[in-house]
Amino acid sequence: MLNHTNNNPAAIREILGRYVINPTHQRCEIARVMLSKPQHLSAEQVLSLVNANSPHVSKATVYNTLNLFVEKGLIRQVIVDPTKIFYDSNTSSHYHFYNEDTGELSDFKLNDINLTPFPTLPENTVQSGVDVIVRVKNSG
Amino acid sequence: MLNHTNNNPAAIREILGRYVINPTHQRCEIARVMLSKPQHLSAEQVLSLVNANSPHVSKATVYNTLNLFVEKGLIRQVIVDPTKIFYDSNTSSHYHFYNEDTGELSDFKLNDINLTPFPTLPENTVQSGVDVIVRVKNSG
């Protein structure tokens, strides 16, 4: 699902409402940053983008809000680096390149990727997601 | 590559030698634990397994040694959980199930998985690895 918006306050509130998220001031600010385009941001990056003009959102709130957004399905975590979590505003099915030299994360889609028929899942489990990460390094 | 051995000291030293790793006492102990079978262990687990009988390897050495083994290609990191790193003694091509409820990691192989032809890599990069993680939850 793509939930991007051009910083339109009403549109942001509408999206939050759709995900049953109480649209407080701070949450709208964080949503504005996250949803401005498809992107991958760390909590630290969200914090500084949100507070770029005037600082008014605390670090704790950024962390708590990002977790709330993940829980509600508005954004996704991407776990590729042991030192930090990335948050992805694009929740539709896609995969990632991760540049281990630069820490850059980028998307790809494959029409011909075919992970089905899946291997048999472990007993008494249901699938909750599939991550495909192609790790790359600078060739230079 | 599978580098497993039945706790045979000479075999362990031979494997370490093959990866150009100076076979100190501590490193042999850690290798013995890691290479006893294909498995996924956290640093904490390695620490307690190594020191199960008599404590003689420090936490710092476990961390440093696991990193050394990764660097030399003897084992692999598996990054699926933001709170800890798993180390995998099986470096041959395979993929992972991760149970988000229990933290259990298990392997699967797919004959019919076909990630080629790959998407075009980002500019000036070379591929260094492909991770496929199927996240599951308990169905009960």
Added chain:
DNA sequence: CTGCTTGCAAAGGCTTTGCAGAACA
């Protein structure tokens, strides 16, 4: 009023690092 939200600071958990002593060739 009453419950939800925020922010600060402190705590937590995993991992790395500095440095002195130990081991080994």
Added chain:
DNA sequence: TGTTCTGCAAAGCCTTTGCAAGCAG
């Protein structure tokens, strides 16, 4: 004797949490 390795303790980083103050309905 010189290099490499180990271990302790401290530091570092990212993230979470406790709790009091703030805000909204």
